[in-house]
Amino acid sequence: MSEEPPRRRTIRDVAKAAGVSISTASNALNGIGRTNPETREKVRRIAEQIGFRPNALARSLLTKRSHSIGIITNDTYGRLTLPMTAGVSEALVDHGVSAFLCATNNDPRLAQLHLEALLDKQVDGIIFTATRADLTPPIDLTRLAIPVVYAFAIGPPTAPTFIPDDAQGARLAVQHLLDRGYRRILHITGLEDYLAAQLRAETYRDLAGAELDVLFGEWTEEWGHEAVRLVMERGGDLPEAIFCGSDEIARGVIDALRDRGLKVPEDVAVVGFDNWRVIATQTRPPLTTIDMELKELGRRAGLAMLDLTRGLPVEPGITRLPCSLVVRRSCGA
Template sequence: MSDSDHGRRTIRDVAKAAGVSISTASNALNGTGRTNAETREKVKRIADELGFRPNALARGLLTKRSHAIGMLTNDTYGRLTLPMAAGVSEILVDHGVSLFLCATNNDPRLAKLHLDALLDRQVDGIIFTATRIDLEPPPELLKLRIPVIYAFAQGPADSVSFHPDDAQGARIAVQHLQALGRSRILHITGEQNYLAARLRADAYRELVGSSGQVMFGEWSEEWGHSAIDEVYSQSGPKPDAIFCGSDEIARGVIDALRDRGISIPDDVAVVGFDNWEVVSKQTRPPLTTIDMELKELGHRAGLAILGLSRGEKLEPGVERLPCGLVVRGSA
C-alpha cells in the first residue's frame, strides 16, 4: 500500500491509474500542452474516481492565476452585499473560481488588513461594493495592478461600475401608483446627501410635477412614522399614495397610517424601495416595492471581473441595471 493510500491522492496516483506519464496527467487536468480529447476525459474521470484535488498553488504557478476573486464591502449586515455576492458566486463557480468576501465595517485599518490579505492570496481581481452608490472606495484600491470592479459603489472615471437604475426604479413606482388612479402622491425618502435619494426624487418630480412633495429624512422606520405625523398635523389635502425611499421607511409609514385608522391600500396606497424581504413580506399588508435586482447586478460584476482578469478590455463607465416592481398588497 502506497503512502497516498493513507492520505491525499497525488498526481502520481492519477497518472498510474490512467496508464500515462505524470506530465500527461498534469496537462490533461490543467488544459495545457498537447493532449488528445480521449486522454483528457480518461484522466479527468479517473481523477474524479480517486477523489484527486489539484493543488491550487501549483495550478496557479502553471496558469499565473490564483483562480480567486476578492470582494471587499463596508456592508456589515450584508443586506445589500449578500445578494450581490450570491450572483457573483454563481458566475465564478462555473469557471472554477473562488470568492473571498471581506467586510470592512467602515474601518480604514480593517479595510487595509483585508486588502493586504487578499493581495497576499494573489487574487486575480477585486470587486468593491458598499451600502451606497456614491461611497468612495479605500484609496489603496486605486493603486492596484490587478483589475477592480465597482458594484453599488463609486469608482474612478476610468473604472467599470454597476449600479441599480434608481431613476428608472422611481419611475416605475410612481407610474404604478398613477395607473391605480392615484393623483396625490407623496414621496418620503432618506437623507438628501445620498445620490440614490436625489436620483429617485428627481425622477418622482418629473412625473408628478409641481403637485409633488419630497420629504427627506433618515433611512428608518422612525422617520417614516414621524413623517406621517407631520403630514397629518397640517391642514390641506392628504395623499392618496405614498412612494417611500426604502422598505424600512415604508413600514414606518404603514404603521403610522394604521394607527390613524387609515386603510391600506384603499385610502392610501404605499410603495417601498429595496424589496428587502425580511421587511417587505412581513409588513401588513405585504409591501409592494421596487427590487434593485442585486443578484443580477452580481452576475454582471462577476462576468466583468472574470473578463478583466483574463486580459479582456471593457468599456469604462457606470452601467445602470433596470429595477423591477414587486406587487403585493399595499398598492
C-alpha cells in the same frame, strides 16, 4: 486495530487510472496544452471518481493566478453585500475561483489591513462594494496592479462599475401608481445627500409633478412614522399614494397610517424600494416594492472580473442595471 486514513490521491494516480502520461493528465486538468477534448474529459472524470484534488499552490504557480478574488465592503450587516456576493460566487464557482469577503465598517485602517492581507494572498482582483453608490472607498484602489471592479459603488472612469438604475426603478414605482389611478402621490425618502435619493426624487417629480413635495429624512422605520405625523399635522388633502425610498420607511409609513385609523391600500396606497424580503413580505399588507436585482448585479461584476483576470477586454465606466417591480397587496393588487 484501527484502519489507516485514506491516502491522498496524486496526479500520478490519475494518470495511471486514465492510461495517460503524468504531463497529459496535468495538462488536461489545468486546461492547457494540446490535449484533445475526449482525453481531457476522460481525465477529469477519473480524477473526480478517485477523489483527486489539485494542489492549489502548484496550480497557481503553473497558471500565474491564485484563482481567488477579494471583495471589500463597508456593509457590516450584509443587507446589500450578501446577495451581491451570492451573484459573484455564481459567476465564479464554475471556473474554480473563490472569493474572500472583507468588511471594513468604513474604517480606513481596517480597510488597509484587509487589502494588504488580500494582496499577500495574491488574489487575482478586487471587487469593491458599498452601502451607497456614491461612497468614496476608505482606501485608494486606483493604483493596484490587479483589476478592480466596483459593484453598488461608483469607481473611476477607467474601471468597470455596476449599479442599479435608480431612476428607472423610481419610474417603475410611480408609473405603477399612476396606472392604478392614483394622482396625489407623495414621496418619502432617505438622506438628501445620497445620489440614489436624488435620482429617485427627480424621476418622481418628472412623473408625478410637484403638487406634493419630497420629504427627505433617514432610511428608517422611525422616519416613516415621523413623516406621516408631519403630513397629518400640516393639514390639507391626504395623498392617495406614497412612494417610499426604502422598505423600512414604507413599513414605518404603513404602521403610522394604521395608528391613525387609515387603511392600506383602501385609503392610501404604498410602494417601497429594495424588496428586502424579510420586511416586504411581513408588512401588513405585504409590500409592493422595487427590487434592485442585487444578485444579478453581483453576477455581472463577477463575470467582468473573470474576463479581466484572463486579459479579456471589459467596457469601463458605469453600467446601470434595470430594477424590477414586485407587486404585492399594498397598492391594491
